[in-house]
Amino acid sequence: MNSTVSLVRCETYNPDRVFKSVKEAFDLIGGISAFIRRGSSVLVKPNLLMAVEPDAAVTTHPEVVRAVVRLLKEYECRVYLGDGPSVWGGEADNLEDVYEKTGMKKIAAEENITLVSFDKRRWRGKFPLTRWLDECEYCVSIPKFKTHQLMILTAAVKNLYGFVSGTYKTELHRKYFDEIDFSRILVEIYRDAKPALTLVDGIMALEGEGPGTKGTPFRAGVLCAGSDCVAIDSVLTRIMGLKPKDILTTRHAAESSLGVADIDHIDVKGVRLEDVIGRPFKLPETSAKRKIPGFLVELVKHFLRFYPKIDHNLCIRCKTCIGVCPAHVIGMEYFSSKSFLKRDRNKNKYPFNIRINYKNCISCFCCQESCPAKAVMVRKTLLAKLAGL
Ligand code: SF4
Ligand code: SF4
Known part of the structure; x- marks a missing residue:
């Protein structure tokens, strides 16, 4: 079996440049017409993890979304734009905030398309996925190219987790917290809801402690398109400096x-893959687990663990992590009124700290992923430190 993906250089979010590059990326694989029927209804699904500005490189850039929308409109399609962000939790206000900050509201208004919410669901295979997958004839996925604490890479396959309805995402994280089990869930979702077309926004990628604000924006300068999400992720993995099968979802x-x-x-159309590979991406700290030989993983995984740690100086007590924690192990610890009065209030103006009950923490790092203040660090067990992870 062979697959074709396109790889196009694009170093900037200048709207004209982005439009030309997105069009080129689609044309290299046969154009939109090879995947989507003219005049059909299309769900466009970017990665809108949380309510942050596009410069953070955490969410798909609005100019890339705009270019896809315009090309679909030129092809007389009816376009619906939406995502199910992890911080959403079914609350309309949260979603409004995500659409506003990520620039989607503006794009939808300017391009005169419908912005939709994934609040209604229908079971597809084993999962409750957004009804918009049934309402629309096709889906175009527009992931962001990012590192991920649990899966190492989030791009074409992982972006589809956003189809899972509201708080059921948290439930799946709790049930399948092990990265091997979780990757199988992601693959099942890909099987049940394969998009017609995928275009990855890798103009500004995210490396290091992704996929949230703790990651570091990195100019990878590429767009990658195709209909085979596994092939797309494989190409991106090579750009990161890894082998495709280092990524569990790909494997x-x-x-x-x-x-x-x-x-x-x-078959990579456009620029040569070798010409795009630069320095390797900085990987999340937790990816050091890859150094453990496969046969030892089960035996030592409880001793060589990574945990989140709250930096109370950076924490703004927004309580987002409390809402997203699948294991419900994050809470508030109020100071006694006496000790609160004694504290230096300029340094610590909050009456409580965020605390994690480590006993039941499943090390999924959803708290770090959703934290808007970069306040969740990675902590290692002593043995993990001694093992040089
Ligand atoms: S504390 Fe963080 S890493 Fe631990 S279970 Fe909750 S969200 Fe996951
Ligand atoms: S750790 Fe982050 S998400 Fe949790 S309360 Fe503090 S700032 Fe908010």
Whole structure:
């Protein structure tokens, strides 16, 4: 089996430049018409993890979304734009805030398209996914190219987790917290809700402690398109300096014959992959677990663990992490009125700290992913430190 993906250089979010590059990325793989019927209804799904400005490189840039929307409109499609962010939790105000800050509200108004909420769901396979997958004839996914604490890479396959309805996402995280189990869930969702077309925004990527604000924006300067999300992720993994099968979703999806992970069987159109590979991406601290030989993983995983740690000086007590924690182990610890009065209030103006009950923490790092203040650090067990992880 072979797959085709396109790889196009684009270093800036200048609207004209982005439009030309997105069009080129689609044309190289046969154009929109090869995947979508003219005049059909299309759900456009960017990665809108949280309510942050586009410069943070945490969410798909609005100019990339605009270019896709315009091309679909030129093709007489009816376009619906939406995502189910992890901080949403079914609250309309949260979603409004995400659409506002990420620039989607503005794009929807200027391009005269419908902004939708993923609040209604229908079971597809094993999961309650947004009804918009049924309401629309096609889906175009526009992920952001980012590192991820649990999965190492979030791009084409992982972006589809946003289809999972509201708080059920948290439930899945709690049930399948192990990265191997969680990657199988992501692959199942890909099987049930494969988009017709995917275009990855890798103009500004995110490296280090992604996928939230703790990550570091990095100019990768690429757009990557295709219909095989496994092949797209494989190409991106090579750009990061890794092998495709280092990413569990890629490995499991390829084993299930859902796509191509062998670079020799991926026809890359546009710029040559070798010309795009620069310095390796900085990986999340937790990815050091990859150094443990496979046969030892099960045996030592409880001793060589990574945990979140709250930096109380950076924490703004927004309580977002409390709402997203799948294991419900984050809470508030109020100071006694006496000790609060004694504190230096200029330095510490809050009457409580955020506390984690480590006993039941499942190390999913949803708290770090959703924290708007970069206040969640990675903490290692003593053995993990001694093992040099
Ligand atoms: S404290 Fe953080 S890492 Fe631990 S279970 Fe909750 S969200 Fe996951
Ligand atoms: S750790 Fe982050 S998400 Fe949690 S309360 Fe503090 S600032 Fe908010």
